[in-house]
Amino acid sequence: MARxxxxxxxxxxGSNLQSLIDAAGAANFPATIALVVSNLAEAFGLERAxxxxxxxxxxxxRGHARREDFERLLDECLRAHxxxxxxxxxxxxxxxxxxxxxxxDRLINIHPSxxxxxxxxxxxxxxxxxxxxxxxxxxxxxxxxxxxxxIIVQAAxxxxxxxxxxxxxxxxxEEEHRIFPLALRLCAEKRAVVDGNxxxxxxxxxxxxxxxxPPG
Numbered sequence: 001m002a003r004x005x006x007x008x009x010x011x012x013x014g015s016n017l018q019s020l021i022d023a024a025g026a027a028n029f030p031a032t033i034a035l036v037v038s039n040l041a042e043a044f045g046l047e048r049a050x051x052x053x054x055x056x057x058x059x060x061x062r063g064h065a066r067r068e069d070f071e072r073l074l075d076e077c078l079r080a081h082x083x084x085x086x087x088x089x090x091x092x093x094x095x096x097x098x099x100x101x102x103x104x105d106r107l108i109n110i111h112p113s114x115x116x117x118x119x120x121x122x123x124x125x126x127x128x129x130x131x132x133x134x135x136x137x138x139x140x141x142x143x144x145x146x147x148x149x150x151i152i153v154q155a156a157x158x159x160x161x162x163x164x165x166x167x168x169x170x171x172x173x174e175e176e177h178r179i180f181p182l183a184l185r186l187c188a189e190k191r192a193v194v195d196g197n198x199x200x201x202x203x204x205x206x207x208x209x210x211x212x213x214p215p216g
Contacts, residue, residue: 003030003188004030005083006020006031006035007078007081007087008049008088008089009036009074009089009091010036010037012092013090014046014089015173016180017045017049018045019178020087020180021048023181033052034081035057037058037078039059039092040058040060041058041060057081067093068096071096071098085108086106088110089110103142109147109149110180111123111147112135112172114156115148115154119147124168124172128163128165133159134156136157137172137179139153141194152183154179157171159213
């Protein structure tokens with residue numbers, strides 16, 4: 001079976017990109033990372049891609065009269081490389097409805113909170129300030145609204161009494177590196193089926209038991 005030809009869009013260091021590159025290195029992984037695109041030439045993730053022998057492109061968001069003008073160039077770049085699926089991995093641009101609809105249900109994003117809680121920035125500090133007992137991360141299909149869309153995979157991380165935003169972020173990032181490749185696998189295998197505002201995972205069952213914080 002042909003592997004899903006995937007592009008990863010980045011703006012920074014690319015640690016989640018690296019998790020996708022590592023996963024796709026396995027012979028049985030159903031997707032291949034064929035292209036990495038950044039809106040910033042200095043993004044370290046581009047170097048990660050080059051080291052892995054993956055094609056890279058820089059499509060700057062600067063100098064365009066409209067956001068859609070930038071996105072049309074981005075879309076042309078993806079299509080020129082024959083891309084079938086797109087992962088947003090720390091891509092720090094809000095995409096317009098035009099681009100999102102063009103790639104509808106072929107565009108996924110990772111976010112460092114248990115959506116729909118704490119969309120946007122500073123998620124870990126906000127979770128601590130709210131006194132929540134769990135942080136976490138989410139991979140979801142992208143919609144035009146910020147950090148919205150049908151959820152594919154989530155991972156929950158218990159918050160400790162001595163946590164700072166940085167310590168919580170570090171533990172959540174470890175889970176991001178686990179669930180992003182899983183979500184891409186589920187999509188590539190066509191097991192993640194969008195059903196209205198939800199996603200059904202074919203052949204999957206929820207884990208048993210519960211996670212309680214504090215335990216007693």
